[in-house]
Amino acid sequence: MQYIQKAMAKIRAKDAALAAKIEKQGGFLKDTDIPALIAVDRNQLVLVRCNGGRFLCCADNVAHFIGIIEEHATLKEEKTGQPMQGDWIRDVSLPVDSD
Numbered sequence: 001m002q003y004i005q006k007a008m009a010k011i012r013a014k015d016a017a018l019a020a021k022i023e024k025q026g027g028f029l030k031d032t033d034i035p036a037l038i039a040v041d042r043n044q045l046v047l048v049r050c051n052g053g054r055f056l057c058c059a060d061n062v063a064h065f066i067g068i069i070e071e072h073a074t075l076k077e078e079k080t081g082q083p084m085q086g087d088w089i090r091d092v093s094l095p096v097d098s099d
Contacts, residue, residue, distance in 0.1 A: 002097040007044060014040045028093045034062050047095040051088045062092060 004027060012019035018036045022029065029037065029046060037044055042060040050069060057065055066089055073084040 004094050004096045007094050011037070011040050011044075022094065026093075027096070028091055031092075034059060034092070045095055047093050049090040049093075051090065056095060066092075 008019055008023065011022065015036060018033065018040065021033065025033075037046075037059045042058060044059045045056050046059055046062055048055055048057060048062065048065065055065070069088055073088055077083050
């Protein structure tokens with residue numbers, strides 16, 4: 001069983017509506033989904049894709065790390081007078097195996 005299937009089974013057992021919503025969204029999470037996911041399993045790994053890379057973190061750390069990235073963009077714009085180019089947080093999703 002792949003990682004995402006195990007994760008979805010765990011989510012489905014605790015919050016069937018959230019699991020259905022995540023499945024409908026293709027495994028992607030909206031910012032409004034994160035608190036519900038934390039309530040199900042705060043340690044659930046999520047994949048955050050940024051303009052310059054990607055990283056895994058626990059669901060309860062998503063807001064913290066996105067805040068750091070957004071603050072960096074704000075500080076850079078204040079320092080240079082130029083807005084950051086690009087979409088710095090592209091998306092957040094459940095990770096899948098790469099078998």
